[in-house]
Amino acid sequence: MISDGKIWVGSAGDKKVYLYPEMANRHGLIAGASGTGKTVTLKVLVESFLDIGVPVFVADIKGDVAGLANEGDSAKIAKRAKERFGIDDFEFKGYPVCFWDIYGKKGLPVRTTIQDMGAPLLSRLMELSDVQSDVLNIIFHIAEDNDIDLYTIDNLRETIRFITENKDDFTAKYGTMSAQSLGSIQRSLLVLEDLGGEAFFGEPELDIMDWMDDDEPRINILHSVELAHNPTLYGTFLLWMLTKLFEKLPEEGDLEKPKFVFFFDEAHMLFTDAPKALLTKVEQVVKLIRSKGVGIYFISQSPSDIPDKVLSQLSNRIQHGLRAYTPAEQKAVKAAAQAFRANPEFKTEEAILDLGVGEALISCLDEDGRPSIVQRAFIVPPRSYLGALSDAEYKEVVKSSSLYKKYRDTSDNSNTDERIAKLEKSKAKESSKSEKESSKKTSSSKSTSSSKKSSSTKSAAKKTAGKAAGRAVGNAAAVIGREAGKGLVSLFKKRK
Ligand SMILES: Nc1ncnc2c1ncn2[C@@H]1O[C@H](COP(=O)(O)OP(=O)(O)O)[C@@H](O)[C@H]1O
Ligand SMILES: [Mg+2]
Numbered sequence: 001m002i003s004d005g006k007i008w009v010g011s012a013g014d015k016k017v018y019l020y021p022e023m024a025n026r027h028g029l030i031a032g033a034s035g036t037g038k039t040v041t042l043k044v045l046v047e048s049f050l051d052i053g054v055p056v057f058v059a060d061i062k063g064d065v066a067g068l069a070n071e072g073d074s075a076k077i078a079k080r081a082k083e084r085f086g087i088d089d090f091e092f093k094g095y096p097v098c099f100w101d102i103y104g105k106k107g108l109p110v111r112t113t114i115q116d117m118g119a120p121l122l123s124r125l126m127e128l129s130d131v132q133s134d135v136l137n138i139i140f141h142i143a144e145d146n147d148i149d150l151y152t153i154d155n156l157r158e159t160i161r162f163i164t165e166n167k168d169d170f171t172a173k174y175g176t177m178s179a180q181s182l183g184s185i186q187r188s189l190l191v192l193e194d195l196g197g198e199a200f201f202g203e204p205e206l207d208i209m210d211w212m213d214d215d216e217p218r219i220n221i222l223h224s225v226e227l228a229h230n231p232t233l234y235g236t237f238l239l240w241m242l243t244k245l246f247e248k249l250p251e252e253g254d255l256e257k258p259k260f261v262f263f264f265d266e267a268h269m270l271f272t273d274a275p276k277a278l279l280t281k282v283e284q285v286v287k288l289i290r291s292k293g294v295g296i297y298f299i300s301q302s303p304s305d306i307p308d309k310v311l312s313q314l315s316n317r318i319q320h321g322l323r324a325y326t327p328a329e330q331k332a333v334k335a336a337a338q339a340f341r342a343n344p345e346f347k348t349e350e351a352i353l354d355l356g357v358g359e360a361l362i363s364c365l366d367e368d369g370r371p372s373i374v375q376r377a378f379i380v381p382p383r384s385y386l387g388a389l390s391d392a393e394y395k396e397v398v399k400s401s402s403l404y405k406k407y408r409d410t411s412d413n414s415n416t417d418e419r420i421a422k423l424e425k426s427k428a429k430e431s432s433k434s435e436k437e438s439s440k441k442t443s444s445s446k447s448t449s450s451s452k453k454s455s456s457t458k459s460a461a462k463k464t465a466g467k468a469a470g471r472a473v474g475n476a477a478a479v480i481g482r483e484a485g486k487g488l489v490s491l492f493k494k495r496k
Contacts, residue, residue, distance in 0.1 A: 001087075001380045007048040009041075009318065010362055010377030011085055017377045019045070019316055021052055021257035023365040025290050027313055028297040029306070031336065032320020037358040038299050039064055041318055042263055043382045045297065046219055049261050050095050055217040058263040059238065061228045065265070067385035068219055069097040069397055074386060081381045093383040097219040098401050099394060102200050102237065106223040106394045108407040111202050112240065115140065115150040121236050124278065125195065126188040135181040138174045139163060146423060149414040152202045153192055160186050162420045166427065195233050203411045208244050210403055212260050223394075224265075231269040238270055239278065242285045242296075249292040259293035267298035268305035283309045303339060304332040311339075315371065316364040318379075321355035340374035351376050 001008045007019040019028075030045075032038050042058070046068060049056050058065050071092035081090035099107030114122065119140045123133035143150050143159050150156050163170060164182045171177075192201070211220045227234050245260070252259065264270060270282065286296055290313075298306055298314060302322060306314070317339065324330040337349040340363050351361055355376070363374045389397075398404065 001044070001383075002048055002051045005052075007045065007052075008380055009044065009048075009364070010360065010375075010379045012362075012375040012377040015375065015377075017362045017364070017375045019048075019364045020367055021054075022254065022367075023316065023369060024049075024054075024261065025255070025258045025293055025295040026315040026365055026369070027286065027290065027295055028316035028318070028364075029303060029311070029314040030297060030299045030318045030320070031301065031303050031322075032355075032360070033301060033323050035357065036320035036355065037360070037379060038320055039265070040358065040382055040386065041320070041360065041379050042265065042297070042299055043068060043384060043386075044380055046263065047093070047095060047383055049258075050217060050219060052257055053214060053217050054258055054261055055212055055214060055220070056261045056263065057211060057220045057222065057241075059222045059224045059234075059265050061224050061265045063223070063225050063388050064386075065221055066097070066099070066223070066389045066394070067387050068095050068221070069389065069393070070094045070385035072383055072385045077381045077386075084378060085380060087381075090381070091383065092385075095219055095384055096216070097221050097397060098403060099221050099223055099398055100206075101223040102227055102233075103196050104199055105226075106391075107221070107398060108401060108403060109199065109410075110206050110222070110237075111200060111407075111410075112205050113149075113151040113203065114153065114156050114201050115143070116205060116244075117201070117240055120277070121240055122192075124275065125197075125232060125236050126185070126191050127232075128185065128188060132181050132184055132188075135177045136185055138170075138177055139185070142170055142174060146419065147415070148419045149416050151414040151416070152412070153189055153197050155414050155416040157186065157189055158416055158420060160189075162424070169427070195230060203413060204407060206407070208241065209248060210406075214259070216402070228266065228269065231272060235270045235272075235274060235278075238264060239282060239285075242289065243281070245294060246285050246289050246292065249289075249294065251291055252293040255293045258295045261295040261297065263297045263299060265299045267300040271305065271307055271310075279307060283307070286310050286313050302329075302332045303336045317362070319352060319355075319361040321357075321359070322352050324353060341371050343374045343376070346376060348374055 003016060003018075005021070007021060007024070008016050009019050010017045030038050030041050039062070043065065046056050046058060046065075058068075060066055071094040073092060078090060078092075081087045100110045101107035102110050117125075119133065119137045123136055126136075128136060139156075139160060140150070142148075142163055148155075148159055150159060160182060163177070164179065164186070167177055167179070167182065211218075224234060227237070242262070249259070271279065274282075289296065297316075298310075300306060303311055303319075319336055319340070322329070322333050322336060324333045333349060333352050337352055340348050340361060342348055348361065355361070358379050360377060360379055361374050362377050363372050366372045
C-alpha cells in the first residue's frame, strides 16, 4: 500500500514501516517457514510497485500469485484493514497482469533460441560433462562462423550431424572433437526435449523489454507450477532472464523508483546444485543490476537457503516466523536474527520464533541507505484476491493481453537447413575439383610434384597440430577457469 509516496509494508503499533521506492533497487529478502505469510507479503509489495507504476516479474510456483489479477473479497481482510490498520477507505483491487508459461499452457509462451541461451547454460540443462560442454562451445563457434542459425533443438541436431560428418575439416581451426562427445551431445538433446525444450526453444523469441513497458505497467507472472518440478530448468531459465535484462538495460543513476522488480519465489531452487560458475554469475548479476534500476527480491524459507554473497546484497528484509526444532534450524534462526540491527524493545531471535501469520520482522534501508532498526510489524492487508484462478480466468487474461498476437504462434525463420545444404554442396564441388586437379597433376609431371606435395602436406600437418594443441590448451584453461569460477567472461559473452 502507498502512504506518503512510500511503500507502506506493515505497522508496528502506530508506527508505519516503509520500503522507500528509491531504495527498492537495493534488493530484498522475504523469508519464513511455510504458511507464515510470505506469498501474501510478496503480493502486498507487488501491488505497491504497481500502484507507483513499476512493472514487475513474479515466478508463481504454487499458482497462488495469480489472484493478483482479481480484486479481493475477504471480509476478514477488510475488517483487519479497518481495525488493525485504521484504514477506513480500504478498497479491494485487481491488477493488470500478463501470464507467461514456458509450456504455453496457462500463459503466453516464453521462447528463446538455442543460440541466445548460450552454450554454458545449455550445457547445464543438458547435464553435459566438462569435455562435452567444451565441444558444445565449439559447435556454437562453428555455427556462428558459418552463419548457421541455432534457434530450435532441431537446428542444433542438424548442425551437430553436419559437424560430425565433416569433423576433420574443423579440427585445424577449432581443435579436436571426438565422435564420442559429439554423439553424447546429440543424445543429450533428448534430455532437452524431455524438459519441454521443443516448446521453449524457437521463435518468436521473448523480447524482455516487453515486460518493462512503463506506459502500461503490468505484473508479469511466470506460471511455474509445472516448471517447478524441474529445478534445473527453473533455475537456468531465471538466470537467462536476468542475464538478458542485464545486457539490455542501460546504466541508470539514482532513480526515484526502480525501473523493474523481480520476485523469485522458492529461491533455493536457483541455487541448489548450481555449478560454481553459475553461482558466481548470479552473484555478479545481483550486484551489478542494481545500477540499472532493477530490484530483485528472493522469497525462501530460510535466509540460509541463499548463498552468503547474494544474501549480503539483499538490503530490504522481511523475516516471517521460523521454527527451530533441529540444531540446523536453530543455527539458521540465530543467523537470521544476527542479520538485523537490534531493537532494544525485543530480542530478535525470540521474536522470530514467536511471530504469528502475517506478522514479520522488517528492516529496510532508510532514506539515507542505512539499514533501519528492526521492527516487529503486521503486514498491511493485500487488496487483490488471495485464492487461485480458474482455467477460464487464465484464458481470458491471456487472450485479452496486448502481447497475445505477438507471441501466440510459433514461427520458423531459421536458415539452418539451407545453410548446411549449401556448405555441403560447396564441399562436394571442391572435393570433386581437387580430385580432378590431382589426377591432372599426376598425369603431367610425376616425380617433382609428388616430392613438393609431400613437403607442403607435412608443413600443413605441422601447422594444424600446432593449432590443435593451442586449442586443447585453451580448452583446458577454460575448464580450469571454470572450476575456479573465472569462466565469467565466456559466460557473459553471447552470440549475435
Ligand atoms: N498479511 C496477511 N494478512 C491476512 N492474512 C494473511 C496474511 N499473511 C498470510 N495470511 C493468511 O495465511 C495464509 C498463508 O499465507 P502464505 O502467504 O500463503 O504463506 P507462505 O507463502 O509463507 O507459505 C494465507 O492464505 C492467508 O490466509
Ligand atoms: Mg508461499
